[in-house]
Amino acid sequence: MATNISPICFIPFLIFLLFGALVQAIPTNNHGTDGSNIASRSIKVDLKTNPNYVPNGVAAYAHALKKWSSKTPGELAESLAAMGGSMFGELGATSVKGDREFLSSVGFGTPFQFLDVYLDTGSSDVWVYSSLTQAEDVGNHSTWVIAHSKTATPVENGTWIVQYSDGSAAYGKVFTDSINLGDVIIDKATIEAAISVSDEFISDEDIDGIFGLAYSLPNRASPQQPTVMSALLPLLSQPLFTIDLRHNSSNGAYTFGYIDGTRFLSDSGEHVHYTPLANGSTFWQFEFVSVHIGGTNDVHNDSFSAIADTGTSLMLLHSEVAKLYYDAVPGAQYNYTTSGGIWTYPCHTLPALPDFELGFANGFVVTVPGRYMNYSVFPYAEDTCVGGLQVIPDDDPQILGDVFLKSVYAVFDAGEAQIGFAKKDLD
Numbered sequence: 001m002a003t004n005i006s007p008i009c010f011i012p013f014l015i016f017l018l019f020g021a022l023v024q025a026i027p028t029n030n031h032g033t034d035g036s037n038i039a040s041r042s043i044k045v046d047l048k049t050n051p052n053y054v055p056n057g058v059a060a061y062a063h064a065l066k067k068w069s070s071k072t073p074g075e076l077a078e079s080l081a082a083m084g085g086s087m088f089g090e091l092g093a094t095s096v097k098g099d100r101e102f103l104s105s106v107g108f109g110t111p112f113q114f115l116d117v118y119l120d121t122g123s124s125d126v127w128v129y130s131s132l133t134q135a136e137d138v139g140n141h142s143t144w145v146i147a148h149s150k151t152a153t154p155v156e157n158g159t160w161i162v163q164y165s166d167g168s169a170a171y172g173k174v175f176t177d178s179i180n181l182g183d184v185i186i187d188k189a190t191i192e193a194a195i196s197v198s199d200e201f202i203s204d205e206d207i208d209g210i211f212g213l214a215y216s217l218p219n220r221a222s223p224q225q226p227t228v229m230s231a232l233l234p235l236l237s238q239p240l241f242t243i244d245l246r247h248n249s250s251n252g253a254y255t256f257g258y259i260d261g262t263r264f265l266s267d268s269g270e271h272v273h274y275t276p277l278a279n280g281s282t283f284w285q286f287e288f289v290s291v292h293i294g295g296t297n298d299v300h301n302d303s304f305s306a307i308a309d310t311g312t313s314l315m316l317l318h319s320e321v322a323k324l325y326y327d328a329v330p331g332a333q334y335n336y337t338t339s340g341g342i343w344t345y346p347c348h349t350l351p352a353l354p355d356f357e358l359g360f361a362n363g364f365v366v367t368v369p370g371r372y373m374n375y376s377v378f379p380y381a382e383d384t385c386v387g388g389l390q391v392i393p394d395d396d397p398q399i400l401g402d403v404f405l406k407s408v409y410a411v412f413d414a415g416e417a418q419i420g421f422a423k424k425d426l427d
């Protein structure tokens with residue numbers, strides 16, 4: 001674990017044993033639109049009445065242009081440059097394997113070679129399967145063929161090795177090349193080409209790489225290279241990105257450089273509620289102050305700290321909070337083993353799992369609906385299910401993974417060092 005970069009290195013081993021790559025990070029495609037939507041879409045934008053919603057006219061207009069206009073990319077680039085030159089874009093996120101992963105299609109090299117990667121707010125390396133990856137590790141994964149890119153440049157003596165909190169790992173050589181992230185083009189970005197990856201990645205055929213977006217964490221390239229995140233932020237019309245993961249759906253999206261008021265309930269007066277990041281944090285780490293379960297079991301603590309991590313499927317909270325939740329679940333048990341423990345409950349004797357609510361100092365409350373709290377079946381006991389909330393040791397920061405993030409619209413605002421949440425329609 002010498003190279004471990006994650007805060008979640010002490011997660012009970014059993015969880016990983018059971019689910020392998022599932023607990024660690026993950027995220028596809030832009031969805032085409034047909035002209036018939038233009039009218040209704042424009043009307044919706046015009047009717048926006050939320051007094052708290054501050055539209056970014058230039059970004060919104062340019063976004064609409066990109067989406068709807070018949071201009072060629074070159075003409076668009078000219079129009080956008082005339083409007084200030086900054087970039088923004090949208091990238092689809094598709095749920096696979098029951099929300100275990102959310103995949104996005106990102107372009108690498110010139111011309112762009114598109115690979116399915118997951119965007120991981122809990123790490124900083126951007127690595128992909130490549131033409132350097134040894135044949136036995138490649139399997140059916142798509143690879144970045146370095147020789148097919150006119151702009152790929154090796155970093156002299158550049159190597160990288162990453163180990164994630166679940167024990168999965170990868171290493172390889174370092175290059176610089178162009179990246180297309182939802183139409184935001186990052187030139188000379190640090191791209192880590194895999195030579196070898198661990199079994200967790202080999203067996204996960206959906207993922208061709210990981211795209212780290214941690215707040216300000218260095219990557220694992222040697223000699224040290226700038227992170228893609230640090231190269232991305234100055235290019236954006238606003239130094240932020242947003243996440244709208246969607247349960248069991250391909251309609252999720254990341255936006256870069258702008259907040260998409262159509263992805264949360266801005267029409268109903270809802271707005272983004274911000275919480276500052278913890279001072280000195282290299283992760284997207286912040287405080288929450290209370291937990292409410294089923295409207296009855298409450299716990300308050302002014303200094304609960306958590307990291308928002310798309311790279312973790314579950315919510316990993318301290319034992320006291322997890323116990324409080326499962327106290328409200330009939331038949332729930334903490335199944336101890338020599339290597340750790342896991343909260344389970346009978347799959348079918350419940351009417352429904354209770355909602356899980358998390359409160360912030362700004363007064364905002366995020367509700368994770370009970371149906372999102374039922375994570376999977378427990379393979380080692382009959383009619384037993386595993387909850388989407390599990391325990392992390394009290395000394396470690398708590399992790400709010402995809403179970404939490406898919407319940408909200410989230411703004412990762414690097415410029416103001418804050419994270420914001422807003423209510424959205426859930427499926």
Ligand SMILES: *[C@@H]1O[C@H](CO)[C@@H](O)[C@H](O)[C@H]1NC(C)=O
Pocket residue numbers: 139140
């Ligand atoms: C690749 O996919 C094919 C068809 O889905 C499957 O039969 C084969 O086992 C896969 N190969 C590997 C190495 O996983």
Ligand SMILES: *[C@@H]1O[C@H](CO)[C@@H](O)[C@H](O)[C@H]1NC(C)=O
Pocket residue numbers: 156157
């Ligand atoms: C790369 O490695 C070689 C051989 O070890 C060394 O001579 C050279 O100075 C290194 N270059 C850089 C930029 O570190």
Ligand SMILES: *[C@@H]1O[C@H](CO)[C@@H](O)[C@H](O)[C@H]1NC(C)=O
Pocket residue numbers: 098248
């Ligand atoms: C996911 O969506 C598919 C089709 O939209 C549906 O058949 C399936 O039951 C859904 N699964 C869950 C877990 O909601």
Ligand SMILES: *[C@@H]1O[C@H](CO)[C@@H](O)[C@H](O)[C@H]1NC(C)=O
Pocket residue numbers: 276277278279
């Ligand atoms: C960070 O430090 C400043 C100055 O000490 C303090 O005012 C601010 O409240 C701190 N922010 C957080 C989120 O702790």
Ligand SMILES: *[C@@H]1O[C@H](CO)[C@@H](O)[C@H](O)[C@H]1NC(C)=O
Pocket residue numbers: 301302303304305318
């Ligand atoms: C509040 O939470 C922090 C961090 O989780 C913990 O260290 C502290 O003991 C808690 N305080 C109380 C009174 O529970």
Ligand SMILES: *[C@@H]1O[C@H](CO)[C@@H](O)[C@H](O)[C@H]1NC(C)=O
Pocket residue numbers: 331332333334335336344345346380381384
């Ligand atoms: C785990 O807990 C469930 C109750 O949630 C129980 O029915 C099951 O027998 C336990 N399994 C093991 C392996 O301990």
Ligand SMILES: *[C@@H]1O[C@H](CO)[C@@H](O)[C@H](O)[C@H]1NC(C)=O
Pocket residue numbers: 347348350351352353371374375376377385
């Ligand atoms: C939880 O999900 C499993 C399938 O993953 C399903 O069989 C079970 O009925 C669900 N239980 C609850 C309480 O939603």
